[in-house]
Each structure stands twice: as C-alpha cells, then as structure tokens.
Amino acid sequence: MFFFLVRRVVSGVVLVFAVATITFLLMSLTGGNAARNILGETATEAQVAAKAAELGLDRPILERYLDWLGAALHGDFGTSWFSREPVIESLANRFPVSLSVVTVAVLVTAVLATVLGITAAVRRGWVDRFVQVFAVIGFALPNFWVALILVTIFAVTLHLLPATGYVPITTDPGRWALGLILPVTALVIGTIASTAQQVRGATIDILERDFVRTLRARGISRTSLLFRHVLRNAAGPALTVLSLQFVGLLGGAVIIEKVFALPGIGSLAVNATTQGDLPQILGLVVVMVVLVVVVNLVIDLLTGWLNPKARVS
Structure with missing residues (x-):
C-alpha cells in the first residue's frame, strides 16, 4: 500500500506539472494581447507596450515560465492582471x-x-x-x-x-x-x-x-x-x-x-x-488538477478497502 501511495502521489505531481506547463504555453501563444485587454481599445500603442513590459510579456516564454514555476512551488501564484488581487486569496474566497x-x-x-x-x-x-x-x-x-x-x-x-x-x-x-x-x-x-x-x-x-x-x-x-x-x-x-x-x-x-x-x-x-488573465487561469488549473488527483486517490483507497481483490491488484 505504501508503494502504491508513493506511485500515485508521484504520478499526480507529474500530471499537475504537465497540465500547468501546457496551459502556460497555450495561453502565452494563443491568449491574445492581455495588455490591450486590460487598457482597452482606446489605449495607444505606447501605453500597451508599457503595460506589456510591466506584466513581463516582453520577456521570453521560457524565462517567464521558470519564474512562475519557482514562485508557484513556494505557494505564490502571482497577482491577477485585472483585479490586482493575489490569486491565492481569490481562490481561497x-x-x-x-x-x-x-x-x-x-x-x-x-x-x-x-x-x-x-x-x-x-x-x-x-x-x-x-x-x-x-x-x-x-x-x-x-x-x-x-x-x-x-x-x-x-x-x-x-x-x-x-x-x-x-x-x-x-x-x-x-x-x-x-x-x-x-x-x-x-x-x-x-x-x-x-x-x-x-x-x-x-x-x-x-x-x-x-x-x-x-x-x-x-x-x-x-x-x-x-x-x-x-x-x-x-x-x-x-x-x-x-x-x-x-x-x-x-x-x-x-x-x-x-x-x-x-x-x-x-x-x-x-x-x-x-x-486572458494568465496568473488566475494557472492558479485555477493547478487547484482543479490537484483536487481531481486527490479525489481519484481517495476513490482508489476506498475501492481497495471495500474489495480485497482490488487492494491486492
């Protein structure tokens, strides 16, 4: 049972990492111009460029992803680009x-x-x-x-x-x-x-x-x-x-x-x-995937407790 739990936890961590990575790449490549969405259609190109630089959108994707991943591993999912509320607080509420x-x-x-x-x-x-x-x-x-x-x-x-x-x-x-x-x-x-x-x-x-x-x-x-x-x-x-x-x-x-x-x-x-609020989306994705992993693990444990044959297999 111990090794089963270890395998499931490791596979769950890999799944969370993979889904978060894919989400980050897809949203970064196809999410549109977030700076324009924040400032509105009346903003000038200079204002949009300044906002994009403020959000770090002018940096390479890999660099931005590694920064987000390092902060996320410490429990910091960033701040919403639109509401300016910390992602952790919005999810907790x-x-x-x-x-x-x-x-x-x-x-x-x-x-x-x-x-x-x-x-x-x-x-x-x-x-x-x-x-x-x-x-x-x-x-x-x-x-x-x-x-x-x-x-x-x-x-x-x-x-x-x-x-x-x-x-x-x-x-x-x-x-x-x-x-x-x-x-x-x-x-x-x-x-x-x-x-x-x-x-x-x-x-x-x-x-x-x-x-x-x-x-x-x-x-x-x-x-x-x-x-x-x-x-x-x-x-x-x-x-x-x-x-x-x-x-x-x-x-x-x-x-x-x-x-x-x-x-x-x-x-x-x-x-x-x-x-196109990338920090908020990533926080939601990570929380949802973790929840699904936990639920599936609980279901597997319940199945093994109820049915010894499943526990042995």
Missing part, C-alpha cells in the same frame, strides 16, 4: 463555495444512486424500468435548463427557496443548506441516473456469482448478503463512475453558479478565460 456545491452533490448522488441501483437490481420490475427511463431523461435534460425551471417554480412562484446567493456554513448552517438545495438538485439529476445504472449492473453481476449462491444456501439473511458481500464487491465500478462524475460536476458547476449567482470559481474561471 471562492473555492469553498464551489466545493460545497460539488461535495454535497456527490454525496447526494452516492446515496440515492446506491439505493436506486440496488433496488433496481433486486426487484427487476417497475423500479428497474423507472431507473432506465430516469437515466435517459437525466442525460437528455441540460442542467442549466433544469436550474431555470427549479428557480421559476420553487423560488419565483412558490417562494420556498432562495433563488440566488450563498451563505457560508460557518455563518448560518440552515441558510447554507437552503441555498444549496436548488443548485445541487440541478446538478445531480443526470448523475444520479447514470451512477444508479452502474450500481444496478454491478450488483446484478455480483448476484449471479457462485459465492452468492453458496452464501444463500448457507442461510445468510438477505440484508447481510446485500450489504456485507454484494455491495462491497460491486462498489468498485460505482466508485469509479462517481469519481468521473465529480470531475463532470466541477465543470457543470460553472454554469450552475452563473444561474444561481454563486460566488464560486465558475464565474472566476469564465472571466479569467475571456480576459
């Missing part, structure tokens, strides 16, 4: 919002998808057909459209839930939870269905194994059979899909945050990309 939405969405997906998937696998009747239909509908509905419908019904018409805004959990846990109901619901409509299908397929596969028939013949209760043996062996594929869903939810949260006016990294990423 906005990242908890996005992480709250995505984490709650993943937990809701895991619980509901497990219940639906196991029920559909055990009862091959209307529940199974419901999961199949729900999966198709969930894939077909865009999450931003679902978000608009939810806001119209539950916020504008019924006045049951807030339409916009975010309250930190440390300030008011109740208002924090109420503010996440609509964004999380809009995010998980499609992910619950697809994850439930994976749980259903994996559960059916395990139920048809010889060791399950042997356990049934020994008189083990149905509940113990499902939760102590079947679910543990079927958890691997479901956890893998859930990790992929986490990455997808991070991307979907960009649009959802716009709809619900949440001050997360979604709006920050959109603004930084359209403006």
Whole structure:
C-alpha cells in the first residue's frame, strides 16, 4: 500500500506539472494581447507596450515560465492582471463555495444512486424500468435548463427557496443548506441516473456469482448478503463512475453558479478565460488538477478497502 501511495502521489505531481506547463504555453501563444485587454481599445500603442513590459510579456516564454514555476512551488501564484488581487486569496474566497456545491452533490448522488441501483437490481420490475427511463431523461435534460425551471417554480412562484446567493456554513448552517438545495438538485439529476445504472449492473453481476449462491444456501439473511458481500464487491465500478462524475460536476458547476449567482470559481474561471488573465487561469488549473488527483486517490483507497481483490491488484 505504501508503494502504491508513493506511485500515485508521484504520478499526480507529474500530471499537475504537465497540465500547468501546457496551459502556460497555450495561453502565452494563443491568449491574445492581455495588455490591450486590460487598457482597452482606446489605449495607444505606447501605453500597451508599457503595460506589456510591466506584466513581463516582453520577456521570453521560457524565462517567464521558470519564474512562475519557482514562485508557484513556494505557494505564490502571482497577482491577477485585472483585479490586482493575489490569486491565492481569490481562490481561497471562492473555492469553498464551489466545493460545497460539488461535495454535497456527490454525496447526494452516492446515496440515492446506491439505493436506486440496488433496488433496481433486486426487484427487476417497475423500479428497474423507472431507473432506465430516469437515466435517459437525466442525460437528455441540460442542467442549466433544469436550474431555470427549479428557480421559476420553487423560488419565483412558490417562494420556498432562495433563488440566488450563498451563505457560508460557518455563518448560518440552515441558510447554507437552503441555498444549496436548488443548485445541487440541478446538478445531480443526470448523475444520479447514470451512477444508479452502474450500481444496478454491478450488483446484478455480483448476484449471479457462485459465492452468492453458496452464501444463500448457507442461510445468510438477505440484508447481510446485500450489504456485507454484494455491495462491497460491486462498489468498485460505482466508485469509479462517481469519481468521473465529480470531475463532470466541477465543470457543470460553472454554469450552475452563473444561474444561481454563486460566488464560486465558475464565474472566476469564465472571466479569467475571456480576459486572458494568465496568473488566475494557472492558479485555477493547478487547484482543479490537484483536487481531481486527490479525489481519484481517495476513490482508489476506498475501492481497495471495500474489495480485497482490488487492494491486492
């Protein structure tokens, strides 16, 4: 296990380095004239050249990259070219919002998808057909459209839930939870269905194994059979899909945050990309890749803990 963790950490560091390097090169070569974007179209060529020199854009790409990399290794991702706010501070202010939405969405997906998937696998009747239909509908509905419908019904018409805004959990846990109901619901409509299908397929596969028939013949209760043996062996594929869903939810949260006016990294990423704010983009990329690496590592550890065969392999 120790060597497994070392290999995964090393590969994660290499991945972060590679993605950051590629992002830096692409943005430097194709990101447009950031100095012109900052000063506006009315600025003179002399003013643009002076601003470019101030930002270091007149220096060679390799030199600028090495300077950024050296500072980043010490935890300094620079300052936003447009807001003049340190990148670390902007991420620290906005990242908890996005992480709250995505984490709650993943937990809701895991619980509901497990219940639906196991029920559909055990009862091959209307529940199974419901999961199949729900999966198709969930894939077909865009999450931003679902978000608009939810806001119209539950916020504008019924006045049951807030339409916009975010309250930190440390300030008011109740208002924090109420503010996440609509964004999380809009995010998980499609992910619950697809994850439930994976749980259903994996559960059916395990139920048809010889060791399950042997356990049934020994008189083990149905509940113990499902939760102590079947679910543990079927958890691997479901956890893998859930990790992929986490990455997808991070991307979907960009649009959802716009709809619900949440001050997360979604709006920050959109603004930084359209403006060509290289320090902000690099900070976002590094944080997102690190988060994905950590989530995949946690999923691998959970899979090994639940399934000894996966742990050995």
